[in-house]
Amino acid sequence: MKQNFTNLVSIAFVGGLVGRGLRYGFNIVIARGLGPDALGVVAFGLVVMKAISVVTRMGLDQAAQKYIPIYLSEEEPALVSGTTLLCIGLPTLVGAAISGSIYLQRRTISNVLGTDLGVTTQLFLVGVPLFSTMMVAATATRGFKETKYYVYTREIGQSIVAFVLAVVGAYVLSDVQAVIFGYLISLGFGAVLAISFLSYQGAFSFDVRPSVPLREVLGFALPLTIAAVTLYLVTWTDILMLGLFRTPTEVGWYQAAYQTSVLLSVVLQATFSIFPTLASDLYHTDQHERLGQIYTVVTKWVVALTLFGFLFLLVFLESILGIFGTTIRAAETALSILAVGQLAAALVGPAGLLLTMSEYERLQMVNSVLVSLLNIALNYILIQEFGIVGAAIATGVSFIVLNVLRLVQTWYLLGIQPYSRDYWRGLAAVAGAFPIMLLGQTIPLPTVLRVLLTGVISTTVFAALVWYFGFSDEDVLLLESLE
Known part of the structure; x- marks a missing residue:
């Protein structure tokens, strides 16, 4: 399917506006419903989660965007499947391992930093593998020369769920931890949505055995992590x-x-x-x-x-x-x-x-x-x-x-x-x-x-x-x- 530059950018622009608006509203809901103190706690936890996620993604989001279209053009469904599985699975496993390790060493880390990793920040550790999986999978959909599935996943799907659950947590339950739990649920929803879109695009070929180009993909991806x-x-x-x-x-x-x-x-x-x-x-x-x-x-x-x-x-x-x-x-x-x-x-x-x-x-x-x-x-x-x-x-x-x-x-x-x-x-x-x-x-x-x-x-x-x-x-x- 041919799409021109204007169409692709327009989808990304409009979707970006919607997503930014929803995430902006997410912050407003917390500030007005629970106060700036709660917004500060959530903001710090989000930054910690996303910082760890940058490492656990290991540059595989960009690798998926580079290699999937190459293997598609070469008509190599086994390599497409293998690349997709590698790029989704590795961040999920590494994210879970790093988050678990940080949780187990939380007291030592708190002593080194001179500040307490509170319960809210610890909750955001659960979001690391979920966020990593969602972002890599959503970015991988662009490898099929489509921008709309990323928009549907990150800008609309996950952002809407996060916003709605933030309203419930802030105004109905009046609890910052409820807001965080709602955000974690939205990440899980986004990850499932992105993987579903990849399946719809044909990223997983069940009639062939996946071939994982481990050395090629990681050789490209890991330097980008820095x-x-x-x-x-x-x-x-x-x-x-x-x-x-x-x-x-x-x-x-x-x-x-x-x-x-x-x-x-x-x-x-x-x-x-x-x-x-x-x-x-x-x-x-x-x-x-x-x-x-x-x-x-x-x-x-x-x-x-x-x-x-x-x-x-x-x-x-x-x-x-x-x-x-x-x-x-x-x-x-x-x-x-x-x-x-x-x-x-x-x-x-x-x-x-x-x-x-x-x-x-x-x-x-x-x-x-x-x-x-x-x-x-x-x-x-x-x-x-x-x-x-x-x-x-x-x-x-x-x-x-x-x-x-x-x-x-x-x-x-x-x-x-x-x-x-x-x-x-x-x-x-x-x-x-x-x-x-x-x-x-x-x-x-x-x-x-x-x-x-x-x-x-x-x-x-x-x-x-x-x-x-x-x-x-x-x-x-x-x-x-x-x-």
Whole structure:
């Protein structure tokens, strides 16, 4: 089945919006139902669970995305089945083993860290193998050149169940542990859903004996674990260190700020579903000029849409954070800083993926290691001095440094940079919608309705201006005709 670039990215974008919205709502439910203290406890537990999961996945999510389409094209169902079983089974077993070991050594770990691994954090250890299985299996569905099954699993299925059970736990049972149990149930549901979709796509051939390409798959996957772990540290060191050095309430306020800033990344992340495949194909077939055009067009619209969201967030910053409950000035400052970091990532587009798919994956690993060390040092120093604002500064600076490195390396090594005069269309549309955002502050409606109404009107104006200014020839050729 042929699908063009626009269709695939649209599915990922809309699904990403839904998933981000549900996970954002999950945090709001906890904050308003149980308070910022409970949100901080849940946030710390989630980060611990996901940090361990990065290791237990062992890069097999990316390996599945690489090797499944290769074996499909070679019509090797035994290798497809073997690869799928390896990529799903190994993270499940390793995740269970590591989680069990951590639980048994919890007192020793608590003494080393100087903080207690509470009951809530211990509960999240159960989620490690479930989360690892779900994420690897969901990513493996992309190996069949489909983006919708990942969306159905992670963004819709698991996120809806987690949100609904969080409402029950927070408002009906009024118990943070009930919320965590509900989240664990959602992970199990997501894992089953992803495996079911893989079966539906024909990942398991029951009429042939699976052939497991162990050396080939692990040889590719394991080095990626280093890059994944260090990149994860860049993203989540702030929460981890806040959990160690500050109160759960402060962690809760920071989680509200961080999760709000992450909404700005949904446009860039939508490109991750299909851009790697295109970049790899064009680079290895020596179509470098076309690769540069795609990179420019994708980055242009990522910048325009993210800038639109960035300005909207700054205008309604206090109102949006207020959805979590009574906000504090430090959380507002932290959100502003984190939003700048997300905008910096948007300004270079999928440069990191471009380097990885152009045989510079080791350079990506070096970038991640260096920036993660910088991030750890900055967080350690600034959190103790400035609290959640210090954590935001450390994370924001790390994002900026990482993306400047990627931009310079992409230009120097590949001779590609994403900027052109054609950016004016998107930027003009943003400029036209911005006054609507400012006027929206004066609408005499309750906060939530005012924010939603202004969002709808300003988005409509933005879309109308984009349509009025029209699309360039590159937009039409590269976003509609690419298959």
